[in-house]
Amino acid sequence: MKQPxxxxxxxxxxxxxxxxxxxxxxxxGGSSTTTGGNPPPTNPTTPTPPVPPTPTPTPTPPPTPTTxxxxxxxxxxxxxxxxxxxxxxxxxxxxxxxxxxxxxxLAKFAQEWADHLKASNSCTMRHRADSQRLFNNxxxxxxxxxxxxxxxxxxxxxxxxxVIKLWADEKPDxxxxxxxxxxxxxxxxxxxxxxxxxxxxxxxxxxxxxxxxWVCNYLPAGNVSGQNPY
Numbered sequence: 001m002k003q004p005x006x007x008x009x010x011x012x013x014x015x016x017x018x019x020x021x022x023x024x025x026x027x028x029g030g031s032s033t034t035t036g037g038n039p040p041p042t043n044p045t046t047p048t049p050p051v052p053p054t055p056t057p058t059p060t061p062p063p064t065p066t067t068x069x070x071x072x073x074x075x076x077x078x079x080x081x082x083x084x085x086x087x088x089x090x091x092x093x094x095x096x097x098x099x100x101x102x103x104x105x106l107a108k109f110a111q112e113w114a115d116h117l118k119a120s121n122s123c124t125m126r127h128r129a130d131s132q133r134l135f136n137n138x139x140x141x142x143x144x145x146x147x148x149x150x151x152x153x154x155x156x157x158x159x160x161x162x163v164i165k166l167w168a169d170e171k172p173d174x175x176x177x178x179x180x181x182x183x184x185x186x187x188x189x190x191x192x193x194x195x196x197x198x199x200x201x202x203x204x205x206x207x208x209x210x211x212x213x214w215v216c217n218y219l220p221a222g223n224v225s226g227q228n229p230y
Contacts, residue, residue, distance in 0.1 A: 074107060074205060078160055082203050082216070085164035089193050095230055097194060103202045103219070109135050110215040111204025113142075117215075123208035133217070141198065141218035143167055143189045148211045156205075157212045167193055176228050188223050195222025196230035 074082075083102045090097040117123050125146045133140045145163045167189035174180075174187040181187035192198065195218070203216040222229065
């Protein structure tokens with residue numbers, strides 16, 4: 001069963017903040033004249049203490065620029081976060097679903113498709129054809145995530161948790177009674193995550209200027225027509 005596409009639209013804005021401060025003040029000057037009699041005694045002059053030198057301000061170091069994340073590389077921390085987020089969704093079903101394992105070869109397979117989408121159509125989401133989803137002679141399940149920003153960015157636009165949450169949020173649109181999605185709703189990403197017989201996941205990511213595409217592949221594939229996830 002082909003899975004519907006998931007979209008995430010993330011709009012960011014750059015704000016320019018200006019701080020203005022100014023001020024000045026003045027007081028009225030006065031004079032006093034004494035007439036008649038002896039002149040008033042002269043008060044002893046209190047010596048003025050020396051003014052300490054103004055300390056030289058320490059310049060604020062420039063902010064450390066964000067290191068761009070090269071395509072084709074998912075840091076270990078990101079891979080771990082993706083795996084943990086998948087397993088958190090499975091645990092939340094409270095039916096003792098086995099935990100998924102991360103596969104580097106499967107992650108490389110997912111990365112190849114993310115790179116292809118970047119090179120061929122600027123990260124626009126498109127699933128592989130069934131014949132292209134073969135990995136070690138097995139058809140893989142596949143989830144896609146897409147986001148965009150109004151301004152260029154470096155690093156990761158979306159967190160691993162946000163990617164998985166978008167898919168998991170389809171839960172209310174799946175019926176275990178009908179074994180189908182609600183009319184005009186997507187739910188195949190959620191059901192793939194919780195598919196009981198799925199044991200392995202691997203994911204990749206690519207950036208296209210202001211856009212980002214994530215691909216996760218699964219073995220054994222879920223979403224078998226006419227079956228519940230568990």
